[in-house]
Amino acid sequence: MLRNLHKIPGLIAAILIIVITLSGTVLSVLPAWEVVAEVPSRPEAGLSVATLVDRIAIAYPGVEQIKRSPSGKITAFYFDGGQPGAEVIDPATGIGVGPYQRSDFARWMTNLHRSLFLDDAGRWAVAAGAVSLLMLSVSGLMLTARRVGGWRHFFSRLRGPLTGRLHVEVARLSVAGLLLSSVTALFMVASTFGLIPEAENPPAFPRVVSEQTGAIPGTMALLRNTPVSALRELTFPYPGDPTDVFKLTTDTGEGYIDQGTGETLIWADAGLWQRVNETIYMLHTGQGAALLGVVLGLMALGAPFMAVTGAMLWLQSRRARPRIKGNMPAGQADTIVLVGSEGGSTWGFAATLHRALQEAGHKVHTGAMSGFRPERYTRAAQMIVLAATYGDGTAPTSAKGFLDRLAALPQAPEMSLAVLGFGDRQFPHFCAYAAEVARLADQKGWSSLLPTGTIDRQSPQEFARWGHALGEALGHPLELSHSPMIPKSQALTLVSRRDYGSDMQTPSAILRFALPRTGPIARLMGRGFARFSAGDLLGIVPEGASMPRFYSLASGQADGFVEICVSRHPGGLCSGQLLALKPGDSVQGFLRPSPDFRPQTNAKPVILIGAGTGIGPLAGFARSNRPGREMHLYFGARHPDSDLFYGEEIQDWQGDGRLASVTTAFSRTDTRSYVQDALRSDATRISRLINDGAQVLVCGGRDMASGVAEALADILAPTGLTPALLKAEGYYVEDTY
Amino acid sequence: MKTLLAMLALTTALSAPALAAPVTLTTNLSNYGGDGAYLALYVTDAKGAYKGSLWMAGGKAKYYKHLSDWHRATGGNTAEISGITGASVGAGRQLKITLDLSDALFDAGYELHIDAAVEDFRDSPSEVVVPLTRAGANKPVAGRHYIRDFTYGM
Numbered sequence: 001m002l003r004n005l006h007k008i009p010g011l012i013a014a015i016l017i018i019v020i021t022l023s024g025t026v027l028s029v030l031p032a033w034e035v036v037a038e039v040p041s042r043p044e045a046g047l048s049v050a051t052l053v054d055r056i057a058i059a060y061p062g063v064e065q066i067k068r069s070p071s072g073k074i075t076a077f078y079f080d081g082g083q084p085g086a087e088v089i090d091p092a093t094g095i096g097v098g099p100y101q102r103s104d105f106a107r108w109m110t111n112l113h114r115s116l117f118l119d120d121a122g123r124w125a126v127a128a129g130a131v132s133l134l135m136l137s138v139s140g141l142m143l144t145a146r147r148v149g150g151w152r153h154f155f156s157r158l159r160g161p162l163t164g165r166l167h168v169e170v171a172r173l174s175v176a177g178l179l180l181s182s183v184t185a186l187f188m189v190a191s192t193f194g195l196i197p198e199a200e201n202p203p204a205f206p207r208v209v210s211e212q213t214g215a216i217p218g219t220m221a222l223l224r225n226t227p228v229s230a231l232r233e234l235t236f237p238y239p240g241d242p243t244d245v246f247k248l249t250t251d252t253g254e255g256y257i258d259q260g261t262g263e264t265l266i267w268a269d270a271g272l273w274q275r276v277n278e279t280i281y282m283l284h285t286g287q288g289a290a291l292l293g294v295v296l297g298l299m300a301l302g303a304p305f306m307a308v309t310g311a312m313l314w315l316q317s318r319r320a321r322p323r324i325k326g327n328m329p330a331g332q333a334d335t336i337v338l339v340g341s342e343g344g345s346t347w348g349f350a351a352t353l354h355r356a357l358q359e360a361g362h363k364v365h366t367g368a369m370s371g372f373r374p375e376r377y378t379r380a381a382q383m384i385v386l387a388a389t390y391g392d393g394t395a396p397t398s399a400k401g402f403l404d405r406l407a408a409l410p411q412a413p414e415m416s417l418a419v420l421g422f423g424d425r426q427f428p429h430f431c432a433y434a435a436e437v438a439r440l441a442d443q444k445g446w447s448s449l450l451p452t453g454t455i456d457r458q459s460p461q462e463f464a465r466w467g468h469a470l471g472e473a474l475g476h477p478l479e480l481s482h483s484p485m486i487p488k489s490q491a492l493t494l495v496s497r498r499d500y501g502s503d504m505q506t507p508s509a510i511l512r513f514a515l516p517r518t519g520p521i522a523r524l525m526g527r528g529f530a531r532f533s534a535g536d537l538l539g540i541v542p543e544g545a546s547m548p549r550f551y552s553l554a555s556g557q558a559d560g561f562v563e564i565c566v567s568r569h570p571g572g573l574c575s576g577q578l579l580a581l582k583p584g585d586s587v588q589g590f591l592r593p594s595p596d597f598r599p600q601t602n603a604k605p606v607i608l609i610g611a612g613t614g615i616g617p618l619a620g621f622a623r624s625n626r627p628g629r630e631m632h633l634y635f636g637a638r639h640p641d642s643d644l645f646y647g648e649e650i651q652d653w654q655g656d657g658r659l660a661s662v663t664t665a666f667s668r669t670d671t672r673s674y675v676q677d678a679l680r681s682d683a684t685r686i687s688r689l690i691n692d693g694a695q696v697l698v699c700g701g702r703d704m705a706s707g708v709a710e711a712l713a714d715i716l717a718p719t720g721l722t723p724a725l726l727k728a729e730g731y732y733v734e735d736t737y
Numbered sequence: 738m739k740t741l742l743a744m745l746a747l748t749t750a751l752s753a754p755a756l757a758a759p760v761t762l763t764t765n766l767s768n769y770g771g772d773g774a775y776l777a778l779y780v781t782d783a784k785g786a787y788k789g790s791l792w793m794a795g796g797k798a799k800y801y802k803h804l805s806d807w808h809r810a811t812g813g814n815t816a817e818i819s820g821i822t823g824a825s826v827g828a829g830r831q832l833k834i835t836l837d838l839s840d841a842l843f844d845a846g847y848e849l850h851i852d853a854a855v856e857d858f859r860d861s862p863s864e865v866v867v868p869l870t871r872a873g874a875n876k877p878v879a880g881r882h883y884i885r886d887f888t889y890g891m
Contacts, residue, residue, distance in 0.1 A: 064859075065859050067859075077859045079881070084881060084882050086859070102770070102771065102857055102858065104770060107771065107772065107857075111772070191799070192797060192799070193797075194797070194798060194799060198798075198799055201802065201813060202802060204809075204812070205809040235860075238862075238863070241785075243785070
């Protein structure tokens, strides 16, 4: 709901918001420009309006009006020989420094900004843009708080894909300005259309005047007591009209002066409401607060940026999620399917389930687990939860808040519940989140439709089997034939290969493929192989299989090739096919970003730890490192003559400073040492580096990774740090298989 | 062109409708290089005392205080221009209105005033002041800042 509240007005208003914020940014510079470039000199301290008027009247006897803008620019309007003129005045001399000209550019930009050149209709459109901007700022703030886990963590480090991270990063920087500018804009529109009370009227014209003329402005008490810094406007009486008067407006109020006696006829302080109006005008335009104006203008630039990244995020999520056809409203469905998915693959299973249930005559509502609202499921007879597991058993993105909401229910919903977990048996917390959901539901006394099922590595067979069980429970046959959605792949042609390890009975190789061609649109959207770095994943669908296998990339697109390290798994279908490739052969592959597994963009040291083919992405990080940034490599292999991947390059990189140090451990030599042993013997240095803010990147098999984590836990014990703590802060990242 | 037949407070005070005749007021603005001008057309007696309004070009009452002579005379009372308000007039454009004015207004010392105001430009009260005479009809009068010329034709 909150997401829709953010997304829908965002997409509709994107263009409008881009126009008004870009023009607003341009306008924001003008007050500062006026202060810097158009004000000839500051008046000497204590200069009174009376003295200024005397100076100006000498140079311009026909002066009719003197204005001082918030920037301090003083302009005299005069009438000379039947011709009106306007001159910017140097207050020190009273002499003009150049004709006053209102910039056509500023006027054009102002009209674009406030009415799109469409007059009142345009003003309403712009107001609608400001309303959307306000809604987006508020809903975006709430989404950000939700994403980072609460308001207290509002400024914490962000994770996840680059586009989303940039969107939120810029939002956090600019939301304050966007809120202020949109609220003040709406106030100004309301004031223009008379929807809020008018500021108090100026004091009424004096009823009685002396009807004499000739008082010298320099002698008038009010003008002598008013400093130039407070002046806004002084209007002279109409020549030849003895009933007219001087009219003075200052920061504090306005009044009239008799042109015959020089006496103050009327003075009225500015009302509170008028001051409020003026303050809001200042906060919106920056006139009188030039620095604030520039800051707000810069913040406004965030909006077009977020419009573009927001639209990209929307497109990406649309692509990642299959369309659920014929989705019923929650209140009308007899079956509710809730999905907890991290990457989006579980949605594919949900779509298959949705379609099959629908064909079996059910009214089905499918939605994210985070949208769990039992009070809305008024006609539901059963609920089916499809939950993936993220990391070490935590809730996947689309399931945030589900457990809390379930725990808060006074009693279990009346419909029955089926839970199906998705995961990978290779990992220790297989389907841990689904199990937690089932446990809590059971504790609540929620009636179960069928026992909790699990699906290992997106197996269509297991899914079909579970479908039969579900059908039995529902009393009708249910066929779930799921073919997983595989991203569009591209042909990758092998350019070269370097072979290792044949004498250890584990053939392995570094495979280098040519960079596939990408179209301009893919490049613009960063799709496919248009943009990738070492540490991202290459998905390969082996012939004769439906599920892709993933390999960590050892190169980025800047290197100009796609490189992976592969070793032969006993009975491995994919590794076998890859290792059989000869230069010129090709395979089908696609890219899956893994944005968290890479060195942070700062100057802090980096510790790379890996073993076997896990060296791949680490070598990629070293290759793209710039000399000067400390990168330490700890690398485990079997034997220096057999599987020391990237042996020569590593020497080169050490030579040119891309690697600060290289420590190797060999398990099949006399020393019989593993990489974790190398870490332990370097404990002092590692502890120091980590305490200095070094980031640790680990790549390799899971046994090695847990050995490394153990070793680091021991090494860090005296400092009070733990690998878990570092992980939570993003200083310890793993890519294991 | 805007036509107003039975006209305003002026006529009730100063004539019987039978003695009214259509008068065309034509205001040509110069290219002063700004946004649309607000114009107030109104009549005073020979001493400058306000008698009534003929037309208000510009729809937002919050800006009327910049038409300072008109505002001073009427206190900004929008009832004075109820039903005789139109859009503001762009630079270089023409405002042409036809209304029935009482014969008694002519050659009797009355003056027609136009106050003008443009956003971010100086206000120009009584930019045009022209005595209403039969002899003066169809003779263009220049304004001070924004009005290139003004003509009333009978």
